[in-house]
Amino acid sequence: MNGNVIKKKLNVYLANPRGFCAGVERAIQIVEKSLIEYGAPIYVRHDIVHNNTVVNDLIKKGVIFVEELDEIPKTNQPIIFSAHGVANSVFKDAEYKNLNFIDATCPLVSKVHIEAKKLYKDGYEILLIGHSNHPEVIGTIGQLPENSISLIENIDDANEYIPIAPDKLAYITQTTLSIDDTTEIVNLLKSKYPSIKSPHKNDICYATTNRQEAVKKLARIADVMFVVGSNHSSNSLRLVEVGKRSGCEQSYLIENANKINWEIINNIENLFITAGASAPEILVEEIINKISNRFDVKLINDTFTEENISFKLPNIKNK
Ligand code: SF4
Known part of the structure; x- marks a missing residue:
């Protein structure tokens, strides 16, 4: 095979901001710090965040994911509640069972x-x-x-x-x-109902808002948009919808680099990539690397909104 094959040019626009939000960073840090503090296994009720790569990496490190507290054997090891929050009954149940729980609900x-x-x-x-x-x-x-x-x-x-x-x-x-x-x-x-009371500040969070706004700004110039995320991630699915509505009919959710559908991007000029708030940046990098093997990629990395939000961690000391 000729080693000097001329690669087709492809503009790859990266959305900024994209990927992890402060709530997801905090939730993952809570699990990782708990693993250091207590050692494995650590229990997490529900996927800590809705991303399969994040969950599988944590399983490898010794995290056991459960859907209900009943699945957890009698233990002194901590049980972490996911970033999505839990009903009051779950706190009560955990107290009743005398479980050592840590709440990773996003603030x-x-x-x-x-x-x-x-x-x-x-x-x-x-x-x-x-x-x-x-x-x-x-x-x-x-x-x-x-x-x-x-x-x-x-x-x-x-x-x-x-x-x-x-x-x-x-x-x-x-x-x-x-x-x-x-x-x-x-x-x-x-x-x-003109007198209906609204929240003081919009409940749709800053990360959802900024990622959707970035998509709206670039969707029109993209032939295809990839939203990196898992299919149970609400904010990632919304980004696909926003992309379609904002002028990029071919907007797709993509779990990781192994799921690239080459047929879709073979004959296009402009690819737009973003990532849901629960998708790690490594997945975006792997997708770009894989695409760069086949195309002469020009990366365009414009920032629309700077994000500098972080949340304090709860106390996770082993008493
Ligand atoms: S998407 Fe928004 S609400 Fe959800 S974890 Fe991230 S910052 Fe918190």
Whole structure:
């Protein structure tokens, strides 16, 4: 084979910001520091963050992932609750079982929990805009007694909802939603119930917002967009939707470099790559390296928003 094969040119635009957010960094650090402090095994309830690479790496280091506390044998080793947050009943259950638990809930999810509790105390009828069965939604609903929060998943739900007390209505949202979908739902609710109470500060977090904004800015010039992330990552799935809606019909979720569909990018000029808030940068690097083996890649790395947020770790000392 001729070693001097001329590679086809490909512009690869990288979204900035992309990948890990402060809540994900914190959650992973909590697990890693716990492993150092206590040694393996460490238990984590639910995927610490929704990314298969992160989870598999931690399994190799001695983490055992469970879905329910009942799966954990009697132990003094810590049990970590994932970044998505948990219902109050999980804390109570852990206390009852005398488990040594560490809460890795993202502080921005905890902020929504605090908001929900305050609204309940003030007598509001609460709507939660979010996706059913997502652990964050289950955790937020579980902050209050049963049936205290009504879930609004889409515009139809918002249209059909009949409040008991329209003058004492409030909404909160999941942190990783599509900004545009949520705005549409909120606008409808506001037009029907003008006095509906909004959160003090948008519940959709800074990381979700910045990653979606970066996609909106570049999607139009991209022939194809790859969103690096796992298929159960809410914020990654939203980035694919935002890409499609913002002008890049060919927007795809891609788990890792082994999943590149070469047919899709063989005849294009501009590829756009971003990563969901739970996807490690190494996956982006591996994808770029693999693409560079076949193409003459020109990397274009523009920054749209600087992020310098970090969250304090909880105390994870072995007492
Ligand atoms: S996506 Fe937002 S809410 Fe979720 S962990 Fe990251 S910073 Fe926290």
